[in-house]
Amino acid sequence: MQLRPFLLDMWLATYDHDIEFNLAASEGPRWTLNGILSLASEAERQRFLNHKLAYSRPAGAEGLRAAIADMQDVTVDAVQVVTGASEALLILMWLAAEPGANVVLPQPGYPPFSALPESLRIETRYYAVRKENNFRIDLEEIKQLADRNTKLILINSPHNPTGATISDAELDSLHEFTASREIQLVSDEVFHPIYHGQATKSASRLPHATVIHDFSKAFPLSGCGPVG
Numbered sequence: 001m002q003l004r005p006f007l008l009d010m011w012l013a014t015y016d017h018d019i020e021f022n023l024a025a026s027e028g029p030r031w032t033l034n035g036i037l038s039l040a041s042e043a044e045r046q047r048f049l050n051h052k053l054a055y056s057r058p059a060g061a062e063g064l065r066a067a068i069a070d071m072q073d074v075t076v077d078a079v080q081v082v083t084g085a086s087e088a089l090l091i092l093m094w095l096a097a098e099p100g101a102n103v104v105l106p107q108p109g110y111p112p113f114s115a116l117p118e119s120l121r122i123e124t125r126y127y128a129v130r131k132e133n134n135f136r137i138d139l140e141e142i143k144q145l146a147d148r149n150t151k152l153i154l155i156n157s158p159h160n161p162t163g164a165t166i167s168d169a170e171l172d173s174l175h176e177f178t179a180s181r182e183i184q185l186v187s188d189e190v191f192h193p194i195y196h197g198q199a200t201k202s203a204s205r206l207p208h209a210t211v212i213h214d215f216s217k218a219f220p221l222s223g224c225g226p227v228g
């Protein structure tokens with residue numbers, strides 16, 4: 001397998017640490033464990049501190065799944081906990097990796113969107129997120145890129161790096177299109193609910209969409225370990 005160099009991570013390794021003000025970060029303010037624990041009741045704090053560090057259930061701890069289900073207004077069975085949005089992307093690309101398959105992705109986009117399928121030798125097709133169009137998606141362009149070998153169409157709203165969103169009506173239309181063609185619609189919503197304009201609804205309300213969410217952005221809990 002050939003993974004092309006992750007230029008963003010290389011740039012971050014050089015410039016993202018040991019600086020006072022990071023205007024380019026994708027997460028918010030940084031929590032300390034003490035800061036988080038101070039939000040909890042004494043009983044919750046004790047439960048956390050006495051939690052046994054062991055393998056969890058494969059789908060994720062029941063309490064966590066129930067809390068996510070509640071937040072996303074879906075059933076608990078619809079929730080699968082993985083290690084960050086990155087692992088979710090990897091799993092979905094593996095699932096798409098059938099002989100002759102193609103996937104439809106935004107351009108520009110978060111670099112692993114394209115690097116992962118490329119490494120798995122899946123054909124990548126791109127719809128443009130253009131400045132002239134206020135970085136909005138063009139539904140017709142996306143639909144025209146898809147054919148009978150398209151396994152997955154990925155959307156990202158709010159979009160990294162532009163912050164543009166996909167309207168509820170656009171999402172409904174794309175969902176109808178993908179569902180009727182048995183194409184997996186994947187909605188990367190790691191920046192939901194951080195909006196610079198009008199908030200849009202999560203794709204989790206749609207029966208055939210897979211939504212990727214994480215703790216790094218909206219909750220500033222990327223948890224990567226000690227930083228300066």
Ligand SMILES: Cc1ncc(COP(=O)(O)O)c(C=O)c1O
Nearest residue numbers: 026084085086110160190214216
């Ligand atoms: C659009 C997008 N998707 C996925 C990820 C990966 O998220 P995680 O840190 O949860 O693996 C990022 C990280 O910046 C991102 O910007």
